[in-house]
Amino acid sequence: MKKAIAGMISFSLAFSVLAGCASNGSGTQADGDKGSGSAGSEKPELRQLGFQRNFDPNSDPVAKFLEEQTGYKVKYETLPLENPDDKLNLLMANKEPYDIIKLSGSQYNRLAAQGALEPLDELLEQYGQTIKEVNPPELFENAKVDGKIYGIPEKHPRAFVGSSLAVRQDLLDELGMKVPETIDEFYELLKAIKEKKGIVPFSGFESIIPEISGAFGVVTPWEVQDGKLIHRLDHPGMKEYLEFMNKLYNEGLIDPEWPVNKSATVQQKFTTGKAGVITYGWGIAPAVTEALKKNMPEAKITQIPALKGKDGQTGNWLQGGGVSWYIAIPKSSKHKEDAMKYMNMKVQPDLFKSLSIGEENVHHKKDDSGKLFPILPKFNDDRGNADWFMTSTDSTAYEELWLLRVRKDQVLYEAFEEIQKQGPISRKDPTVLAPPLPVVGNNMQKLTKLESDYIIKVIAGAESLDGFDHFVSQWKSQGGEEVIRELSGWYDQSK
Numbered sequence: 403m404k405k406a407i408a409g410m411i412s413f414s415l416a417f418s419v420l421a422g423c424a425s426n427g428s429g430t431q432a433d434g435d436k437g438s439g440s441a442g443s444e445k446p447e448l449r450q451l452g453f454q455r456n457f458d459p460n461s462d463p464v465a466k467f468l469e470e471q472t473g474y475k476v477k478y479e480t481l482p483l484e485n486p487d488d489k490l491n492l493l494m495a496n497k498e499p500y501d502i503i504k505l506s507g508s509q510y511n512r513l514a515a516q517g518a519l520e521p522l523d524e525l526l527e528q529y530g531q532t533i534k535e536v537n538p539p540e541l542f543e544n545a546k547v548d549g550k551i552y553g554i555p556e557k558h559p560r561a562f563v564g565s566s567l568a569v570r571q572d573l574l575d576e577l578g579m580k581v582p583e584t585i586d587e588f589y590e591l592l593k594a595i596k597e598k599k600g601i602v603p604f605s606g607f608e609s610i611i612p613e614i615s616g617a618f619g620v621v622t623p624w625e626v627q628d629g630k631l632i633h634r635l636d637h638p639g640m641k642e643y644l645e646f647m648n649k650l651y652n653e654g655l656i657d658p659e660w661p662v663n664k665s666a667t668v669q670q671k672f673t674t675g676k677a678g679v680i681t682y683g684w685g686i687a688p689a690v691t692e693a694l695k696k697n698m699p700e701a702k703i704t705q706i707p708a709l710k711g712k713d714g715q716t717g718n719w720l721q722g723g724g725v726s727w728y729i730a731i732p733k734s735s736k737h738k739e740d741a742m743k744y745m746n747m748k749v750q751p752d753l754f755k756s757l758s759i760g761e762e763n764v765h766h767k768k769d770d771s772g773k774l775f776p777i778l779p780k781f782n783d784d785r786g787n788a789d790w791f792m793t794s795t796d797s798t799a800y801e802e803l804w805l806l807r808v809r810k811d812q813v814l815y816e817a818f819e820e821i822q823k824q825g826p827i828s829r830k831d832p833t834v835l836a837p838p839l840p841v842v843g844n845n846m847q848k849l850t851k852l853e854s855d856y857i858i859k860v861i862a863g864a865e866s867l868d869g870f871d872h873f874v875s876q877w878k879s880q881g882g883e884e885v886i887r888e889l890s891g892w893y894d895q896s897k
Contacts, residue, residue, distance in 0.1 A: 446737045447475045448744060450502040451493070452790050453727075454481045463784040464757065464791045471753055474744045478791075494518045497734040501741040502793060510553050510728035511838040519552040520731045520738055526551065529742040532749050536796040544837035545728060553728030554745065557797045559804035561723035563824045567613050567706035568672070568682035568690070573599070574704065584710045585617045585646065592655040595678040603655045605671050606681035607663035609857035610634075610643075612719040613681075617711030618643040621719050622831035623850075624889065631832060631893040633886055635853065635874050644870070647861045661862050673697055679706070684808075687817030705817075707824050718824045724834040729793045745793040754796045758803045760785045766806055774806045781810065833889055835896075841888040845881035852877055 452459065459465055459478035469475055479500075482489050487509065493500070494513055505513065513519050526534055526542075533554060534542070541555040569591075574581065577598060582588040592603035612621050618639035619625075625632055634640055650656045657663060657677065669686060671677035673693035682690070682705065694701050708718040731741050748757065759766050759774065765781045766774050776782075809815045836842070856873050859865035865873075878886070 445474050446740055447477060448501040448737055448741060449477050449479070449499065451479050451481065451500045452504045454483045454486045455787070455790055456483060457787055459787070459790060462787050464788050467757065468748070468791065472744055472747045474740070494732065499734045499736050500732050501735040501737050502745065503730050503732060504793065505553060505728045505730055507725065507728065507838045508843045510730065511840065511843045513730065514547040514552040518732055520733050520735065521550040521552060522554065522731065523551050525731070525738060525742040529739060530746045532746050533794050536749050536798070537794065538797060540835060541725060544835055546837065553730040554794050555725045556727040556729060556792065556794060558722040558724055558726045560801040561720045561830060563718050563821050563828050564721045565613065565681065565683040566821050566824065567679055568703050569679045569706055571702040571704040572700065573678055581704060581706055582709065588709050592650065592679065596655060599678065601675065602657045602671060602677040604650065604679045605657035605663065605668045605677035607660060607665065607668060608681055609854040611681055612717070613706070613708045614646070615643045616717030617709045617715060619715055621717040621829055624831050624833045626832050631890045633882065635877060641867065641870055644857065644860050644867055648863060648867065651861055651863060656861070661858050669693065684814060684817040684821050688811050688813045691813045705820055708827060716827050718828040720825065720828040720830045723830060749794050749796055751796060751799065754799065755803065757788055757791070758800065759806050775809045776806055778810065832893065836889060836892050839888050839892060841884045845885050849877060849880065849882050849885065852880065
């Protein structure tokens with residue numbers, strides 16, 4: 403049993419999880435007709451508060467679909483796009499009678515610590531059996547705060563590799579070079595681009611590029627060495643990675659504007675022929691491909707997967723697979739039993755699938771291989787915001803159903819599939835299933851920014867690598883040591 407009261411900010415991604423159907427695991431709507439416990443009583447109207455998104459959930463087709471399928475009328479509200487935490491705190495302080503709220507890890511931690519959330523153990527036992535069945539037990543264990551569950555953990559749909567590097571194939575052909583596989587070959591490619599083409603060899607903006615840092619053994623924010631959890635700043639390969647990146651910068655092989663670049667700037671440089679290689683991910687593939695086709699119709703993007711270092715060392719980051727959200731019932735709720743019944747109905751298999759991807763041959767179809775593809779624009783119109791309404795998932799089923807969302811764009815899908823080929827050499831952050839922990843939640847965002855800012859300065863030569871050990875000591879003194887201690891304690895207990 404673990405103590406847990408804080409929230410790690412999870413890679414939130416760009417793709418969330420969705421929900422499903424009926425009560426108490428029976429698969430029948432009749433089980434949900436008991437209202438707040440009295441047989442035959444009319445179901446009460448529920449209030450649900452969700453994360454910020456620029457749409458009206460009450461007029462979305464999913465709202466009508468869920469009402470028809472569950473018999474529950476729900477009034478939906480969203481947090482504001484600006485200062486959502488301030489608004490949430492105010493609503494909870496005023497004891498607004500919401501019945502369901504969807505929270506980030508840090509929000510969950512804070513409200514659980516303040517005593518604003520209803521313990522869910524008994525409600526899950528009585529009315530949430532299907533929710534318990536379709537989610538791994540370790541997720542509920544990691545959602546405990548002082549031994550009690552205050553939120554239903556919503557698992558991210560699946561682990562995936564998020565990135566690679568990208569180069570134009572015509573550029574490789576012109577230079578007479580192949581796709582680099584090692585750090586040394588990558589270096590030679592950048593030199594050739596600079597000397598023979600006179601453009602920026604390599605553009606990006608990130609501090610850690612796993613396709614490169616993996617060649618030095620550094621892939622995820624947290625690593626395990628000799629059975630011990632360490633932060634990547636303590637990994638011996640971090641210094642080697644920084645030395646290599648700084649070398650590229652000093653030799654003019656990296657974009658001099660790296661410290662001030664944004665993603666859109668990098669894409670523009672690549673698609674107008676001003677940069678030869680860029681950091682790349684499947685999420686930006688459609689935009690980059692479209693712009694490149696407009697400017698250079700014959701050009702084709704070729705991916706450069708994770709590079710090998712000495713002794714063949716390589717790796718990429720297998721992202722996702724942790725907890726995206728926590729679904730809670732506030733103490734101020736007037737309909738706690740009905741809230742749990744409603745959420746349990748939504749994860750019955752048939753309703754879950756229909757909520758997630760709609761109706762076959764209306765919202766989606768199967769190809770000859772049996773893979774599901776969306777029918778556009780109907781899928782986007784009726785299920786584009788379905789993730790917002792979800793209050794749990796059938797975590798196993800949704801691993802495959804989620805892929806349909808990647809297939810909404812052929813370029814996106816092809817880039818995704820190509821990047822996933824790095825799966826066998828990629829690895830997860832060992833803390834991906836860590837519970838909300840107080841010290842982590844209070845410090846990690848600040849520490850991550852501190853680390854990123856320093857690394858960018860080292861890459862660009864604004865900070866000398868001679869001061870690396872001093873920076874690590876500073877980082878630890880500003881909360882890093884406590885975070886390491888807290889996460890290590892969790893990791894040691896979870897082994």
